Amino acid sequence: MIRAESLTRRFGDNLAVDSIDLSVERGEIYGFLGPNGAGKSTVVRMLCTLLAPTSGSASVADLDVSDHPGEVRLAIGVALQEASLDPKMTGREIITTQGRLFGLRSTEISKRIDELAPLIDMNAIDHLVGTYSGGMRRRLDLAASLVHNPSVLFLDEPTTGLDPPGRLRVWEEVRRLNRELGMTVFLTTQYLEEADTLAHRVGVIDHGRIVVEGSPAELKRSVGDDVVVVKVAGDSDRVAEVLAAVPGVDRIERYEHEVRAVTKDGGRALSPVAVALDRAGCVVDELALRTPTLDDVFLHVTGSHLEGGDT
Amino acid sequence: MSQPITARPAGFFRDVGSVAIRALQQLPRDLEFVLPALAVPTFFLVVNIGALQDVAGFTELEIDYKAFQLPVAIIFAVTGISRASALVLDIQDGYFDRLLLTPVSRRALLLGLMVSDFVLVLLLSIPVTILGFAIGVRFPTGVLGVVVFLLMGASWGVAFTGFPYAIALRTGNPSAVNASFILFFPFAFMTTTFLPLESMTGWLAEVARYNPVTYLLAGLRSLFVGWQFGELAKGMIAIIGLGIVSQTLAFSALKSRIDGR
Ligand SMILES: Nc1ncnc2c1ncn2[C@@H]1O[C@H](COP(=O)(O)OP(=O)(O)OP(=O)(O)O)[C@@H](O)[C@H]1O
Ligand SMILES: [Mg+2]
Numbered sequence: 001m002i003r004a005e006s007l008t009r010r011f012g013d014n015l016a017v018d019s020i021d022l023s024v025e026r027g028e029i030y031g032f033l034g035p036n037g038a039g040k041s042t043v044v045r046m047l048c049t050l051l052a053p054t055s056g057s058a059s060v061a062d063l064d065v066s067d068h069p070g071e072v073r074l075a076i077g078v079a080l081q082e083a084s085l086d087p088k089m090t091g092r093e094i095i096t097t098q099g100r101l102f103g104l105r106s107t108e109i110s111k112r113i114d115e116l117a118p119l120i121d122m123n124a125i126d127h128l129v130g131t132y133s134g135g136m137r138r139r140l141d142l143a144a145s146l147v148h149n150p151s152v153l154f155l156d157e158p159t160t161g162l163d164p165p166g167r168l169r170v171w172e173e174v175r176r177l178n179r180e181l182g183m184t185v186f187l188t189t190q191y192l193e194e195a196d197t198l199a200h201r202v203g204v205i206d207h208g209r210i211v212v213e214g215s216p217a218e219l220k221r222s223v224g225d226d227v228v229v230v231k232v233a234g235d236s237d238r239v240a241e242v243l244a245a246v247p248g249v250d251r252i253e254r255y256e257h258e259v260r261a262v263t264k265d266g267g268r269a270l271s272p273v274a275v276a277l278d279r280a281g282c283v284v285d286e287l288a289l290r291t292p293t294l295d296d297v298f299l300h301v302t303g304s305h306l307e308g309g310d311t
Numbered sequence: 312m313s314q315p316i317t318a319r320p321a322g323f324f325r326d327v328g329s330v331a332i333r334a335l336q337q338l339p340r341d342l343e344f345v346l347p348a349l350a351v352p353t354f355f356l357v358v359n360i361g362a363l364q365d366v367a368g369f370t371e372l373e374i375d376y377k378a379f380q381l382p383v384a385i386i387f388a389v390t391g392i393s394r395a396s397a398l399v400l401d402i403q404d405g406y407f408d409r410l411l412l413t414p415v416s417r418r419a420l421l422l423g424l425m426v427s428d429f430v431l432v433l434l435l436s437i438p439v440t441i442l443g444f445a446i447g448v449r450f451p452t453g454v455l456g457v458v459v460f461l462l463m464g465a466s467w468g469v470a471f472t473g474f475p476y477a478i479a480l481r482t483g484n485p486s487a488v489n490a491s492f493i494l495f496f497p498f499a500f501m502t503t504t505f506l507p508l509e510s511m512t513g514w515l516a517e518v519a520r521y522n523p524v525t526y527l528l529a530g531l532r533s534l535f536v537g538w539q540f541g542e543l544a545k546g547m548i549a550i551i552g553l554g555i556v557s558q559t560l561a562f563s564a565l566k567s568r569i570d571g572r
Pocket of ligand 2: 040156
C-alpha cells in the first residue's frame, strides 16, 4: 500500500531523510518511531504529496506520489503534526469544506458528520475552532482527515500533547478504523508505548535513516531475553537452585537479594517458576517479569535513549 | 447497504465555489479589517471635496467636483482589499497544508479568494456610491451607468489583489503583507486624484500618464458625462493590463510555493 525506494530529502546541506526504503502492506498499522528531528514528518510530507523528494521514489495506494499526486490525495487522509485548522472556522465549516473539496454532496457530508460524531464534540461543532481545547482540535483534525473515507491514513504524532484519556481515545479510534474498515495506517510517534501497543510493525528512524524494522515483539526479542526477577529476603542459594531446574530457563544471574532467570519466553516461564518456588517452600518477596522495551531496542541500535519516551 | 461514500475530484468550478464560500463565511468575522476599508474613502471624499472644491473651480472640469471625487473614493475603497492576510494566517496555522492535501485545483485556491474579494469590494463600493448620491452626485448614464461604475471599480479591486497575494505566497509573512498597502500610494496619488491631467505639470503629469489609475478614473468619471465608449474602453484596458501583471505574479508565487517545497 505504501512503498518507498531510496527516498531522500535534503534541506540545503541538511540531509533530513537519507535513502529510506519502506514497504507497508494493505491493512497494516505501521509505526514510525524516532526522536525529535529524526525525519519522521519529512517522510510523511513526501508520502502525502506535500513535499517533493530530492531523489528516490515513493508510491501510495499503488500510485507514484510525484506522477499522480491528485489521485494519491483522493486515496489518503492526513493529520499532520500540528492540527491544521483555521481557528476562525467552526468545526462544521471545516468538515464541510473538506467534504466539498473531496467532491462529496451535501447529503453525503451530513451523513459523514453523523458517522464521525464520536470524534467530533457535537456540542461544540458550531463553535469556532479557536475556542477548542488541544484534544478537541486534534480529534477534529482527525475527523477532517477521514471525511472522504480514505484507504490510507497518515498520522504524524497523533497523540503528542494529549492527556492519557485523550491518547487512549485516539488509539481506540485508530484500532477501530484499521479493524472495521481495513484502513492502512502510517503513524509516527516519539512514544515507545504507542508504537508498541498500536503498530503491527515498527520502523525506528534516527538521523534520517531507518536503523531497524520489525514487529514490536521481534524487535524486543532481538535485543535480549526476558528475565524473571525473584527478590528474596532469605536463602537465595536455594532459590537459584530451584530456578535453574525449571524448564525453559537458560541461565541464572545472581545479585544481592535478587535472583534472575534468563529465558527466551518470560510469559511461558513465569508460572512454572512460581509453582516450583512454591513447591520448594521458598519465601519470595517479589516475583516480576521484565521484558526488553523498545527503548532497549533503540539504545541497542543507536547507542542512546529515545528522548521523550515514556515507557 | 447504500453506496459507500468515496472521494472524487469536485471539478474546477465547484472548487472555486467551495474556496469562495469559505472565504465569504469568514468576512463577518473579519470586520475589523473590512470597516477601515469604508472609513478611509469616506474620510477622503469629505475632506477632498471640502478642501479642494473651490480651488478646483479654477480649472476646467467637465463635471462637478463632487462627481470628480467619487471615483477616487471608490478606488480608495477597493484598492488593496484582499484575503492576503487571511491567506498568510492559513499558511502559518497549517490550514493551507490541509487544503493542499485535498485534490482541490491549485488555481482554485487563489481564484476562490478572488471571487470573494470581488463580492466584498462590490459591497464596499455600494455605500460609497450611496454617499455620492447623498451629496448630490448624479449619473446621466442612468442605472446602467451606476452598474458599470460599480463593476469597473470592483474589477480594478480584484485586478490589484495579485500584488498582496504574491507577497503573501512568496513570504508567508504577515508583516510583509501588511506593508504591501504602500503599493497603493503611488497608484492612488500619482494620478488625477485631485486635478485633471491637463492641469498637471512636470514629472507628476508624466508619471500619471503611465499610471493605469489615470485611465480608470477617466473611464469612471466619463459616466457622469454620458456614454463615452472610448474612455470606458481605455479604463478597461488599464484594468486588464494591471490585472495581467499582478495576477501573473500571484499565480507564479502560488506555483513556486507549491512546487518549490
Ligand atoms: N521546511 C524545512 N526546511 C528546512 N529544514 C527542515 C524543514 N523541515 C524539516 N527540516 C529539517 O529536517 C530534519 C528532520 O525534520 P522532521 O521535522 O522531519 O523531524 P521529525 O522526526 O518529524 O521531528 P519531530 O519529532 O520534532 O517532529 C530536521 O533537522 C529539521 O530541522
Ligand atoms: Mg515531526
